[in-house]
Amino acid sequence: MKEHKKRIQRENRLLWVGIVLLAVFIVVGGEFWNELGFLHSYQMTDRARQMQSILLFGFLVYFIIRLVMNKKKLKNPFQMEADSRRQQDERRLLVGEKAAKLSGDLTLVGLTLAVFVTSLYNMDMFNALYYTLLGCVLLRAGSWFYYSRKY
Amino acid sequence: MQSKLSKGGGTIKTRIPELRRERKLSQEELARAVGTTRQTITSIEVGRYTASLPLAYKIAHYFGLTIEEVFDFSELEGEVHHERA
Numbered sequence: 440m441k442e443h444k445k446r447i448q449r450e451n452r453l454l455w456v457g458i459v460l461l462a463v464f465i466v467v468g469g470e471f472w473n474e475l476g477f478l479h480s481y482q483m484t485d486r487a488r489q490m491q492s493i494l495l496f497g498f499l500v501y502f503i504i505r506l507v508m509n510k511k512k513l514k515n516p517f518q519m520e521a522d523s524r525r526q527q528d529e530r531r532l533l534v535g536e537k538a539a540k541l542s543g544d545l546t547l548v549g550l551t552l553a554v555f556v557t558s559l560y561n562m563d564m565f566n567a568l569y570y571t572l573l574g575c576v577l578l579r580a581g582s583w584f585y586y587s588r589k590y
Numbered sequence: 591m592q593s594k595l596s597k598g599g600g601t602i603k604t605r606i607p608e609l610r611r612e613r614k615l616s617q618e619e620l621a622r623a624v625g626t627t628r629q630t631i632t633s634i635e636v637g638r639y640t641a642s643l644p645l646a647y648k649i650a651h652y653f654g655l656t657i658e659e660v661f662d663f664s665e666l667e668g669e670v671h672h673e674r675a
Contacts, residue, residue: 520622521622524621524622524625524626524627525627527625528626528627528629528630529626529630529641529642529645530626530627530629530630530633530639531627531629531630533639589638590633590638590639
């Protein structure tokens with residue numbers, strides 16, 4: 440249980456770093472848009488602008504929600520115990536392994552970053568990466584669903 | 591009533607549903623007692639998942655029984671090839 444508590448506290452520190460970095464980027468990006476060489480809004484497609492908003496604010500909201508949930512877990516020993524059991528559950532770990540969780544997640548993170556960066560600079564590359572990301576998300580979700588049903 | 595577990599070519603039966611009913615124990619209560627989740631207990635009972643040795647031991651120990659009394663390995667015996675003396 441102590442290890443799990445430390446893990447949640449470590450995650451909270453990373454979440455705070457993520458929130459600060461995103462907030463800084465939103466402010467600095469907005470202030471120095473031209474100096475950073477970003478495309479003008481009329482040069483971007485609607486999808487590119489939407490993805491930027493979804494990714495930036497979506498992750499910000501996700502980090503905040505995750506932080507609030509973690510703080511609730513730290514205050515509630517029953518919730519933390521249930522969470523610890525869930526995290527260490529052998530069947531869950533097996534399903535994750537079978538679904539190539541780690542490599543799949545790292546690929547998704549890399550692609551997501553690439554989609555965001557290309558949305559700022561190059562529409563052709565953005566479109567190509569966007570559909571690639573979409574395919575990977577469907578593949579990841581599909582493999583998870585398949586193995587969680589199988590076991 | 592026994593539920594079957596499928597594992598490769600053989601089957602492993604388990605008496606967990608029957609033992610839980612005798613003790614008026616829910617899946618969640620058993621899961622909490624042995625350090626796993628209700629979903630895993632469900633998967634073991636319906637035969638979708640085979641418990642690891644440590645988890646099988648914890649479940650048996652919780653009921654005050656041996657692993658062989660909770661899980662029936664008789665159908666696997668045919669897969670064991672003993673060396674001739």
